[in-house]
Amino acid sequence: MALLPLLSLLPLLASAQTPLTVVKYSSTPNGFTTPPRGFNSFGLQVNTGAQPNFSFNQSSILTQARALVANSPASLLADGDYYISLDSGWSVGCNGDQYGRIIDDTSKFDISDLAPELHSMGLKLGVYVVPGSFHDDGDKTIEGTSIAIRDTWDGHDNGLCRMDFDDAKDGVQQWHDSVVGLFADWGVDLIKFDYVTPGSPSPGSATLQPNTSGSVIAFHKAIEKVGRPIRLDISWKLERNDSFFDIWEANADSMRLDQDLNAQGGNKLVEWAVVQRAIENYRQFISTVIDDNHLPLTIHPDMDNAFIGNPESVTGVSDAERTTIATHWIAAGANLLSGSDFTNLDDLGKKLLTLPEAWVDVANFTAQYPMQPRNPGTGKNSPQQLQVWIAGPDGSGDAAVVLANYGPDQGQGNFNTSLEGTQNVTATWADLGLSGSYQVRNVWESVDLGTLDSQISAQLGEGESQLLRFQRAS
Ligand SMILES: *[C@@H]1O[C@H](CO)[C@@H](O)[C@H](O)[C@H]1NC(C)=O
Numbered sequence: 001m002a003l004l005p006l007l008s009l010l011p012l013l014a015s016a017q018t019p020l021t022v023v024k025y026s027s028t029p030n031g032f033t034t035p036p037r038g039f040n041s042f043g044l045q046v047n048t049g050a051q052p053n054f055s056f057n058q059s060s061i062l063t064q065a066r067a068l069v070a071n072s073p074a075s076l077l078a079d080g081d082y083y084i085s086l087d088s089g090w091s092v093g094c095n096g097d098q099y100g101r102i103i104d105d106t107s108k109f110d111i112s113d114l115a116p117e118l119h120s121m122g123l124k125l126g127v128y129v130v131p132g133s134f135h136d137d138g139d140k141t142i143e144g145t146s147i148a149i150r151d152t153w154d155g156h157d158n159g160l161c162r163m164d165f166d167d168a169k170d171g172v173q174q175w176h177d178s179v180v181g182l183f184a185d186w187g188v189d190l191i192k193f194d195y196v197t198p199g200s201p202s203p204g205s206a207t208l209q210p211n212t213s214g215s216v217i218a219f220h221k222a223i224e225k226v227g228r229p230i231r232l233d234i235s236w237k238l239e240r241n242d243s244f245f246d247i248w249e250a251n252a253d254s255m256r257l258d259q260d261l262n263a264q265g266g267n268k269l270v271e272w273a274v275v276q277r278a279i280e281n282y283r284q285f286i287s288t289v290i291d292d293n294h295l296p297l298t299i300h301p302d303m304d305n306a307f308i309g310n311p312e313s314v315t316g317v318s319d320a321e322r323t324t325i326a327t328h329w330i331a332a333g334a335n336l337l338s339g340s341d342f343t344n345l346d347d348l349g350k351k352l353l354t355l356p357e358a359w360v361d362v363a364n365f366t367a368q369y370p371m372q373p374r375n376p377g378t379g380k381n382s383p384q385q386l387q388v389w390i391a392g393p394d395g396s397g398d399a400a401v402v403l404a405n406y407g408p409d410q411g412q413g414n415f416n417t418s419l420e421g422t423q424n425v426t427a428t429w430a431d432l433g434l435s436g437s438y439q440v441r442n443v444w445e446s447v448d449l450g451t452l453d454s455q456i457s458a459q460l461g462e463g464e465s466q467l468l469r470f471q472r473a474s
Pocket residue numbers: 051052053343344
């Protein structure tokens with residue numbers, strides 16, 4: 001009998017023994033202090049059934065941009081940093097311009113017109129690139145030099161119409177400078193650099209060189225020189241060990257943690273099993289940040305497009321799950337580019353994309369303090385179906401807290417449990433690493449939960465979560 005009280009105390013003791021290391025972002029390599037917001041085209045490009053009217057060209061992109069503006073409060077657009085990010089397919093063929101620089105597919109886009117048009121709407125423009133230079137451009141000369149492009153190559157054709165660079169050769173940096181210079185002339189504001197290695201697996205029959213991090217460094221140097229603020233977003237599933245995390249963190253503004261989330265080829269945009277995987281990838285990422293002491297953190301996670309704007313029939317997950325996606329992407333301080341169809345937002349979608357308390361107060365906070373996992377009962381950081389997260393606390397003791405029930409593991413969540421139905425998710429202050437009293441507010445419900453001084457509980461259905469603001473009361 002004497003053992004029982006002792007055992008029931010164990011979780012509390014364990015919590016007290018799991019100290020909280022607050023994670024803070026600082027300015028990114030290209031000088032940004034918040035993650036980007038807005039739209040990325042890839043979900044609508046590959047899930048053609050989700051919006052049959054969308055075809056990847058300038059008019060469909062402008063239709064999305066106008067709908068984004070029409071559905072967003074002017075103050076959010078003015079204060080936030082909103083991008084229309086074009087994904088794969090805006091450029092053409094196996095050759096560039098006379099200097100071997102990437103050019104638009106003029107049957108679909110005129111980027112030099114698109115950029116000013118988006119800027120006049122208060123939006124910014126993102127474009128997409130992959131490693132190497134075009135294999136048809138070997139005889140061309142790099143802009144401003146007398147170096148033939150083929151003299152920068154390592155002899156390997158990566159299968160993406162491109163030859164890989166030998167980073168040691170003169171001309172590699174100048175080629176990147178010339179491409180970024182062209183982008184800057186057009187008015188490009190974000191570069192999504194895909195298929196970076198180590199991390200990205202080879203697509204289809206292509207074979208990526210094992211280490212293309214040299215081009216991440218070269219793009220960063222080119223951005224520094226060009227004198228226009230440009231974000232560098234690198235993709236995907238990038239290696240997070242010390243040798244490479246340090247390179248990403250010193251050169252890119254955000255890094256993709258996972259493979260694509262969209263349900264390629266479907267009529268719906270995303271599946272819940274994949275969202276469970278994306279959240280697990282973030283848990284691993286932020287745990288690595290703490291364990292390997294990448295603090296303060298100078299790179300934001302890219303958790304891929306947030307599919308939150310459209311009804312379940314289009315998005316593919318329930319309203320509770322859409323809310324959980326919005327909560328986790330915002331609380332992580334992750335890129336907030338949505339893959340949703342902005343011409344078909346429902347009321348919940350508008351709320352999840354614009355609610356000021358989430359997009360001003362919480363998002364501003366988590367752009368400085370990303371959430372980290374704290375297991376209920378122990379404060380540890382392992383994968384769990386019933387999970388609790390804390391962002392902060394900041395210098396005044398304020399924090400953001402997430403309570404979640406991810407529902408049964410659908411195969412990729414890595415927590416491996418299958419608790420069905422509504423669950424009681426409870427976090428004690430010891431679990432969270434907090435002490436004292438807090439005024440607690442449920443953000444999406446806009447409800448004050450009063451002043452609490454020891455624990456918080458929520459009854460959460462499968463896939464459901466709560467986003468809470470904690471304001472220090474004493
Ligand atoms: C596609 O466009 C037509 C014509 O504007 C419109 O009637 C229809 O509702 C659109 N479909 C979707 C799914 O938005």
